Amino acid sequence: MIASVSHSRNQSSERKRPGSVSIRDVAQRAGVSIATVSRAVNRIPTVDPELARRVWKAIDEVGYLPNTQARALVSGRSHLLGLIVSEITNPFFPELVQEFENLATAQGYEVLIGSTNYDSARTESLMRRLLQRNVDGVAVMTFGVEEDLVKKLVEREFPLVFVDAGPGLPNIHVLKVDYAEGIRQGVQHLAALGHRKIAFISGPLEQRSPRVRREAFLRAMTEIGIHVPAEHLVEGTHTMEGGIAAMERLLERGDLPTAVMCSNDMTAIGALHAIYRTPLKVPQDISVVGFDDIHLAQFMLPPLTTVQMSCKSLAAAAIEALRAGIEPDHPKAKQKEWPISTQIVVRQSTAFPPGSLPARMNKEPARPTKPRA
Amino acid sequence: MIASVSHSRNQSSERKRPGSVSIRDVAQRAGVSIATVSRAVNRIPTVDPELARRVWKAIDEVGYLPNTQARALVSGRSHLLGLIVSEITNPFFPELVQEFENLATAQGYEVLIGSTNYDSARTESLMRRLLQRNVDGVAVMTFGVEEDLVKKLVEREFPLVFVDAGPGLPNIHVLKVDYAEGIRQGVQHLAALGHRKIAFISGPLEQRSPRVRREAFLRAMTEIGIHVPAEHLVEGTHTMEGGIAAMERLLERGDLPTAVMCSNDMTAIGALHAIYRTPLKVPQDISVVGFDDIHLAQFMLPPLTTVQMSCKSLAAAAIEALRAGIEPDHPKAKQKEWPISTQIVVRQSTAFPPGSLPARMNKEPARPTKPRA
DNA sequence: ATGAAAGCGCTAACAC
DNA sequence: GTGTTAGCGCTTTCAT
Numbered sequence: 001m002i003a004s005v006s007h008s009r010n011q012s013s014e015r016k017r018p019g020s021v022s023i024r025d026v027a028q029r030a031g032v033s034i035a036t037v038s039r040a041v042n043r044i045p046t047v048d049p050e051l052a053r054r055v056w057k058a059i060d061e062v063g064y065l066p067n068t069q070a071r072a073l074v075s076g077r078s079h080l081l082g083l084i085v086s087e088i089t090n091p092f093f094p095e096l097v098q099e100f101e102n103l104a105t106a107q108g109y110e111v112l113i114g115s116t117n118y119d120s121a122r123t124e125s126l127m128r129r130l131l132q133r134n135v136d137g138v139a140v141m142t143f144g145v146e147e148d149l150v151k152k153l154v155e156r157e158f159p160l161v162f163v164d165a166g167p168g169l170p171n172i173h174v175l176k177v178d179y180a181e182g183i184r185q186g187v188q189h190l191a192a193l194g195h196r197k198i199a200f201i202s203g204p205l206e207q208r209s210p211r212v213r214r215e216a217f218l219r220a221m222t223e224i225g226i227h228v229p230a231e232h233l234v235e236g237t238h239t240m241e242g243g244i245a246a247m248e249r250l251l252e253r254g255d256l257p258t259a260v261m262c263s264n265d266m267t268a269i270g271a272l273h274a275i276y277r278t279p280l281k282v283p284q285d286i287s288v289v290g291f292d293d294i295h296l297a298q299f300m301l302p303p304l305t306t307v308q309m310s311c312k313s314l315a316a317a318a319i320e321a322l323r324a325g326i327e328p329d330h331p332k333a334k335q336k337e338w339p340i341s342t343q344i345v346v347r348q349s350t351a352f353p354p355g356s357l358p359a360r361m362n363k364e365p366a367r368p369t370k371p372r373a
Numbered sequence: 374m375i376a377s378v379s380h381s382r383n384q385s386s387e388r389k390r391p392g393s394v395s396i397r398d399v400a401q402r403a404g405v406s407i408a409t410v411s412r413a414v415n416r417i418p419t420v421d422p423e424l425a426r427r428v429w430k431a432i433d434e435v436g437y438l439p440n441t442q443a444r445a446l447v448s449g450r451s452h453l454l455g456l457i458v459s460e461i462t463n464p465f466f467p468e469l470v471q472e473f474e475n476l477a478t479a480q481g482y483e484v485l486i487g488s489t490n491y492d493s494a495r496t497e498s499l500m501r502r503l504l505q506r507n508v509d510g511v512a513v514m515t516f517g518v519e520e521d522l523v524k525k526l527v528e529r530e531f532p533l534v535f536v537d538a539g540p541g542l543p544n545i546h547v548l549k550v551d552y553a554e555g556i557r558q559g560v561q562h563l564a565a566l567g568h569r570k571i572a573f574i575s576g577p578l579e580q581r582s583p584r585v586r587r588e589a590f591l592r593a594m595t596e597i598g599i600h601v602p603a604e605h606l607v608e609g610t611h612t613m614e615g616g617i618a619a620m621e622r623l624l625e626r627g628d629l630p631t632a633v634m635c636s637n638d639m640t641a642i643g644a645l646h647a648i649y650r651t652p653l654k655v656p657q658d659i660s661v662v663g664f665d666d667i668h669l670a671q672f673m674l675p676p677l678t679t680v681q682m683s684c685k686s687l688a689a690a691a692i693e694a695l696r697a698g699i700e701p702d703h704p705k706a707k708q709k710e711w712p713i714s715t716q717i718v719v720r721q722s723t724a725f726p727p728g729s730l731p732a733r734m735n736k737e738p739a740r741p742t743k744p745r746a
Numbered sequence: 747a748t749g750a751a752a753g754c755g756c757t758a759a760c761a762c
Numbered sequence: 763g764t765g766t767t768a769g770c771g772c773t774t775t776c777a778t
Contacts, residue, residue: 023771069446069506125478129483301646406765440755447755
């Protein structure tokens, strides 16, 4: 039977939930002071092994769970991490969120998620909530930085991580995605299949990250000696609707490309939809390549060939960067930039261009990488 | 300039983050006691309006944010809600999560998410974390209940919400989804288009919820006088792979149905993939209907007609149920069962059956509901 | 090595 | 109506 607890401060289960056992209950049960219990729990090496055993035994018997709130209150560290995304409905994010959570919890942190939805009132309240909950650091994973948010966050000086770009301030970490390499892989995959007329649907060019991706595409094409005519360069919005509209423009123009590379997967999916409405077939008549490798990509018909920006490495880097900022003597406390690699994933939305020899022979193209889906 | 703070307990910004202003700073600035500040902040009506104004002014000037941890510690309520899902990668969940979060935060709660991944060690640690953080209640949104989890949770007696079914215990709330009505709408939509040969791909029949859905299908078919032959009833697994396999079995059998109704969207998407590999076309040759209306559904080619189980109402009901359990004098404190409605969403994976008059005339079928995507 | 006690920031009971 | 004060559960000096 569990010892009945009775001292002035904690009148057993009266106003609290049953099961809410405090450090005092453990102390009493083990016949030691609460300080010793605290030390044992926190594995302070100086506690007498014998006492420690007694404490752990007592903990087990009364079913004690340290109260995180109280801990946070005194230690000043909540072990709470904020994760801000632009919109969680955007199919790119759930995976990021998942990875981030897995890693965070494995390292003893909890995650508070928030999406700004590009709404400044929302962002405002989100910030307040994170601050009130005393988060130890915040990862801002909104590609395309939202200005007020940044300012708000930077005022309070605490660990912060951004993607791609961010103000070069103390305690601000930046995740640098290697767009160039991933997009080069995409271009070379298409070129290897025999494509020369490769169009590019970009993201909204007033944002930095889409511009970088477009640059990377043009450079990769130049590298292999292909000139891209202006009519094969269209601007999208990084949404499915934008992809549809952009693809339709491409379809209307005279010189139809045999392949289309897209600045992100949602755009590529839009392109797929636009093509689906015509007599053309993907990949027989036109190949499509995306960027991101969102979960959705593998479910498309046909499954989408795309450049994977690894959520896992994005999340891992974000957390490591945050911890580097939070923990004073973290090994990488000085590092401010964190590289993120990208990698093509070949599925079935790419094939030989129409009219090419292998295509006429109706053979399956050789696939450099094994399809994932 | 902000008043410099100096009293024995809070030596200004020494070991805490700058920006970490406490109630004492506000009190000093406003020339009142901390109790008055607390009252003003909590909008206790008895505070002198004049003093309240001074307090709010001071709060504004020093940039005070009440510390949630401290609040939780004394009030015994964390304003934290746990949300447990089986796997957040399952495309159904991100939307649920989002809705849940939106509603929770709008009502002053924060959400801690966890996915069990059907892994009991994970579930164990998840539970410990939730308990340590002192969540006020937990919503268990794993269709197909996981036994240990339930037991663990039920031991501690605090507000709990399940979907479909759960132990009939005090403080346990259940969200009852109205599968019958949704599936009837699906069946009637197909019947109205002229389909008679409608197959059904169920979920794993050892689980309760899939069984209920299958029952609902059979009943709806009986209602309109159609007998379903056994060969048109196949079992899937509520995954894409299961959907592919089940559809392939249907395709191999002699009597090809003109429409397939699926127990969930992932199954329907699998069916779409299986059909895509054949010369048959959706919806010209065969119509497909899903269930859930996950985000993905509208992105399929063709966009999937499906029965929507509203995430919004699911989330809303979960939160209301939780609050009813948490707050002693909530208006619906007694309610234990919460109905969730369903609703067909017609997109483009359904059409007249092949060979029917309207199909031969190549006319677009009339659409009872406006497509969403 | 251990215990007593202060105090993290806040709310609520109690006094005035 | 307002201030004083005792804790919420814990960590961390500071004595011992």
